[in-house]
Amino acid sequence: MKLRLPIEPPLPPWPALGMAALSGFLYFLAFAGIDIWPLAFVAFVPLWIAIRGQRPRLALWLGLVTGATMNVFGFYWLLTMLKTFSGFPTVLCALFVLIICMYQGGRLGLMGWLYARASVRGWPAALVFVAAFVASELLFPLLFPWYYAATVHGQPALTQVADLGGPILVGVVLLLANLAIAEPILARLEKRPLDRRLVQIGAGTLAATLIYGYVRIRMVDAQAAASEAFNVGLVQGNMGLMQKRTDPAEGLRRHQKLTRELKERGTDMVVWSESSVTFAVPEAKADRFMFNNVSSQLGMPAIFGAVLFRVDADRERWFNTALSTDAQGKITARYDKEFLLAFGEYLPFGDTFPILYQWSPNSGKFSPGDKLDPLLVRTASGEHKVTTLICYEDILPSFTNKAVNHADPELLVNITNDAWFGDTSEPWEHLGLAQFRAIEHHRYLVRSTNSGVSAVIDPVGRVIAHTGTFRIEALQASVRWMRGRTVYEVIGDIPWYLLSLAVAYAAFRKRNLQAT
Numbered sequence: 001m002k003l004r005l006p007i008e009p010p011l012p013p014w015p016a017l018g019m020a021a022l023s024g025f026l027y028f029l030a031f032a033g034i035d036i037w038p039l040a041f042v043a044f045v046p047l048w049i050a051i052r053g054q055r056p057r058l059a060l061w062l063g064l065v066t067g068a069t070m071n072v073f074g075f076y077w078l079l080t081m082l083k084t085f086s087g088f089p090t091v092l093c094a095l096f097v098l099i100i101c102m103y104q105g106g107r108l109g110l111m112g113w114l115y116a117r118a119s120v121r122g123w124p125a126a127l128v129f130v131a132a133f134v135a136s137e138l139l140f141p142l143l144f145p146w147y148y149a150a151t152v153h154g155q156p157a158l159t160q161v162a163d164l165g166g167p168i169l170v171g172v173v174l175l176l177a178n179l180a181i182a183e184p185i186l187a188r189l190e191k192r193p194l195d196r197r198l199v200q201i202g203a204g205t206l207a208a209t210l211i212y213g214y215v216r217i218r219m220v221d222a223q224a225a226a227s228e229a230f231n232v233g234l235v236q237g238n239m240g241l242m243q244k245r246t247d248p249a250e251g252l253r254r255h256q257k258l259t260r261e262l263k264e265r266g267t268d269m270v271v272w273s274e275s276s277v278t279f280a281v282p283e284a285k286a287d288r289f290m291f292n293n294v295s296s297q298l299g300m301p302a303i304f305g306a307v308l309f310r311v312d313a314d315r316e317r318w319f320n321t322a323l324s325t326d327a328q329g330k331i332t333a334r335y336d337k338e339f340l341l342a343f344g345e346y347l348p349f350g351d352t353f354p355i356l357y358q359w360s361p362n363s364g365k366f367s368p369g370d371k372l373d374p375l376l377v378r379t380a381s382g383e384h385k386v387t388t389l390i391c392y393e394d395i396l397p398s399f400t401n402k403a404v405n406h407a408d409p410e411l412l413v414n415i416t417n418d419a420w421f422g423d424t425s426e427p428w429e430h431l432g433l434a435q436f437r438a439i440e441h442h443r444y445l446v447r448s449t450n451s452g453v454s455a456v457i458d459p460v461g462r463v464i465a466h467t468g469t470f471r472i473e474a475l476q477a478s479v480r481w482m483r484g485r486t487v488y489e490v491i492g493d494i495p496w497y498l499l500s501l502a503v504a505y506a507a508f509r510k511r512n513l514q515a516t
């Protein structure tokens with residue numbers, strides 16, 4: 001059966017593709033790292049104008065062009081990472097980057113395809129556009145996760161609804177504002193009356209979000225003020241990627257020296273970065289090794305990254321590990337990273353085709369952990385549970401939600417090493433994406449990184465202190481032990497799964513207009 005388009009396309013294919021590319025570029029400019037955040041209210045306007053009334057195949061391409069354009073500009077640092085770890089020629093690395101960006105852009109391609117299929121079947125265009133956006137942010141698997149909410153990471157009044165629906169809800173608010181702004185333009189292009197409902201919904205949702213944000217910030221600030229305070233110190237060793245492996249003693253010296261300085265300033269607890277202790281240590285000997293060589297000299301509770309291994313019957317297993325120690329230097333808990341970074345910590349299909357590790361000698365070969373137990377920090381007031389996220393685990397909302405529900409921690413800690421990506425926008429993008437974990441759970445988030453940006457984020461997502469990039473630094477800030485429950489902790493992404501199921505249904509089921 002041939003389906004009729006709900007309206008005539010306002011743009012033919014080539015101008016529509018140009019508008020889609022414009023949307024991708026505006027998305028990039030608004031995104032964390034560039035931070036022209038007001039563009040978040042208009043970045044989807046060109047795509048919405050271009051995609052209206054298009055067939056599913058062209059709509060898929062329009063979304064793909066938007067997503068790929070955003071990725072090519074926003075994730076240009078992938079080239080540095082691939083050159084560092086693969087050893088391949090620059091031209092070949094550039095080709096791989098383009099392939100990755102096209103794949104990641106497929107997220108918005110899926111959005112366009114779902115929207116077009118549902119709209120030509122008679123479902124309300126604006127509604128299915130929003131639902132398709134939700135499905136694409138929730139379901140499309142990404143190598144480097146990103147979401148639209150990160151365009152406003154520095155605007156706390158706009159981001160507090162993340163404690164209700166995570167970053168997807170923030171993105172929905174922004175998308176509705178885009179549709180409201182686009183409506184007068186579309187009404188003129190399509191020669192029809194203005195749909196005031198769409199404008200009112202967009203403006204009303206934005207107003208309600210700002211009011212909620214204002215009220216929630218005051219509530220959480222009051223809760224934080226009533227909670228127990230302590231001084232946390234962050235150490236940023238700024239060890240080079242290869243230097244971390246070839247000269248682990250220098251890395252340890254830097255971290256211990258900066259920690260002594262922090263102790264003199266009254267620090268109660270210190271956090272070092274991912275793999276800050278880069279000696280490869282057998283896990284059976286880790287307690288004694290860390291006590292003798294690392295933690296007994298610190299004089300305060302600590303959380304730091306290490307590399308542990310064991311020899312099993314089938315092969316060696318290496319772990320990217322976080323350890324906590326008490327003031328005497330004894331290990332109190334361990335967490336092994338679960339989500340490993342492709343190409344950096346493992347090679348996809350590397351176990352099936354071992355030759356891949358010969359072609360990419362700088363790539364790691366780690367095994368994932370299988371427990372979400374918290375690290376333990378013992379202070380004069382008692383034992384405190386800390387959920388620790390390693391590397392890019394702090395930009396995974398559902399994973400962090402699972403870990404927080406499992407542990408009920410009083411603090412979130414991230415240890416990472418973004419030196420892989422060079423002095424680019426990536427560390428700032430990582431920070432912007434991570435800020436939402438503090439909002440979703442209303443805990444402080446402490447991030448210690450090898451080369452920056454190390455930061456302390458308060459429970460409403462404000463960065464209260466941070467370091468620069470590629471500098472040896474130590475940072476101290478006052479934070480609070482906090483607990484509580486948020487709506488997002490309880491329900492997670494269940495509403496978004498239901499909405500995604502609804503738009504998938506609409507994409508394959510014609511609407512019965514007579515019944516309505």
